[in-house]
Amino acid sequence: MRSTVGLGDGRSRPAGSSGWATFDTLSMIILAVVLVLVAATFQHYGISWDEEIQNTYGKKILSFYLSGFEDRSVFIHFNLYLYGGSFDLVAAVVNTVSPFGEYETRHLLGGLVGLLGLAGVWRLGRLFGGPRAGFLALLLMVVTPAYYGHMFINPKDIPFACGMTWSLYLMCRAMETLPRVPLRTALGLGVVLGITLGTRIVGLLAGLYLAAALVLYLALVAGRGAERRELVRTTVALALSFLPMLPVMYLAMAAFWPWAWQEPLNPIRAATVFSNFPWPGSVLVNGEMIKATELPSYYLPLFLGTQLPELVLAGIASAAVIASASFLDGRLGDRVNGVPHAFVLKWTLLVLAALFPLAYFMVARPLALNGMRHFLFMLPPLTVIAALALDRVWTWTGTAWPRLKWGLVVPLGATVAFQAWTMVRLHPQEYIFYNQFVGGVAGAEGRFELDYWGTSLAEATDMLESKLKAENGGRLGGRYKVFVCANPTSALYFLPPNFVQTENRRDADFFVALTLSDCDKSSDGKLIVEVSRFGAPLAVVKDRRELVGRPVARVGKPVN
Secondary structure (H helix, E strand, O other): OOOOOOOOOOOOOOOOOOOOOHHHHHHHHHHHHHHHHHHHHHHHOOOOOOHHHHHHHHHHHHHHHHOOOOOOHHHHOOOHHHOOOHHHHHHHHHHOOOOOOHHHHHHHHHHHHHHHHHHHHHHHHHHHHOHHHHHHHHHHHHOOHHHHHHHOOOOOHHHHHHHHHHHHHHHHHHHOOOOOOOHHHHHHHHHHHHHHHOOOHHHHHHHHHHHHHHHHHHHHHHHOOOOHHHHHHHHHHHHHHHOOHHHHHHHHHHHHOHHHHOOOOHHHHHHHHHHOOOOOOEEEEOOEEEEOOOOOOOHHHHHHHHHOOHHHHHHHHHHHHHHHHHHHHOOHHHHHHOOOHHHHHHHHHHHHHHHHHHHHHHHHOOOOOOOOHHHHHHHHHHHHHHHHHHHHHHHHHHHHOHHHOHHHHHHHHHHHHHHHHHHHHHOOOHHHOOOHHHOHHHHHEOOEOOOOOOOHHHHHHHHHHHHHHHHOOOOOOOOEEEEEEOOOHHHHOOOOOOEEEOOOHHHOOEEEEEOHHHHHHOOOOEEEEEEEEOOEEEEEEEEOOOOOOOOOOOOOOOEO
16 A cells, blocks of 8 residues: 655655656656647747846846956846846847747747746655655646746746745755755755845745754754754754855856845845835735735735635645644644654745745735736745645545545546646636636636736737738738837737837827726727637727827727
8 A cells, every 4th residue: 555644744755755656657748748838839928028128137147248247237227136137147148049039039948947847846746745746746736827827928936936946845855864965965955046046036035944944953853862962063064064055056146146246245135125125006906906015914815815726725725624633633743753854844844935925925015016926936835735735635535435546536637627728728828817716817807917917919919910911912011100008029029020119199000008007998099909818808909090190089998
């Protein structure tokens, strides 16, 4: 019979966790399918709102190095110097040899980084619960649109989530060998943590989790009767084990973040700025516009509850029930005392990674916007916990009712299939997904932001081009002026050269707009294109050729 830890006492590792198993093969198939999807669809995605300035940031970092540190324009490019440029620098380098377009190359690279993050989720789930738990974690993560949809268009939060996932995995592996960590593990953790910090300074959280786990380890050693001399030796061994990690971590971070090494305290300054970021905008939260600096404590739990798939939420709820039952049992302390240190420490790291950012947000309520995109790095550990709980339910069911053991595959498969079908219908706007607790995307319209990245403009311009060709016998015709109520690059990049931007609505032949913040209602014209998902409009194009030169009227609804 298969032995498993799940969310239990951890006295043994899952059978098959060290060797290859059928579920590992299934996991490899899933990763291969995602790789094929990335290769087949990366050119379908539009340009997200921030991509233009981040693409330029990457070029400026590259120019800084290629110029022998003479070109210092990277330090005055908006406020991007406060961020590491790991993804942007790599994208700038790859774009020098890529056969694809500039942004298409970035989307391909983003998809591959997202795939690397998925592999990290699999390894993390497998480390905790064996091959089946790893498979479930990977499966749940793949059908989570908030992660998958962002892979191609979010060059900051997905690379950061990938880095945090692999940092967590390596920290957990380090816990298995304490007090002496192999040099290879320490150096690998240093590289991954450095790249993660070179993406977002919030990666300092990983260091906080590691420090907490090491303090807990010393407490456990002391609690099991270690004398002061042994504690001192253990502390020294820990320090020496992780010491090689620090210079490697700093060098990896500095390589992607030139501003960080201009002055020693710059990373700390960046962390201070982000803890009180002065963004003056408002956020649409359940139909109400709220200042981003005054968000309620329920903001992040609300978006987790509405943007995660129902199956993932069921796993999280199961984990909460199992943990509560263990706590109420009254023997939790005895169980913890009887398990290996590594088990306790790994679970401490996993729970901290999943829940500490949530708790911190609810208490400190820092600035946030665009749903939960700044907290995507929470999703991998949360999903692993959900998978471990579902795996434990599977085991319990098989033990209590052996005939039903494989019967769970049917509802699980049906739920996953429905979720995948929903993502296909949303493609390539998967990231706007909302679950059925709010009525899906249709129910979220007007209550939450949908296409806040503006990527649907690529589809809108493609439809505009097709309509004009149909109108002109397969040709585009003359020269057109376009006003874009969004980031202009998100539309103009996909239009032929005979479309030029105008900053005056009155002169525009075509008005291209997102429905975000009623942007589509800021100009009149004949509605000829509407991009929508599940009936919720995301972007429109209005024909103003008969209105050019006339005063522009703001309309309450699109003019047909």
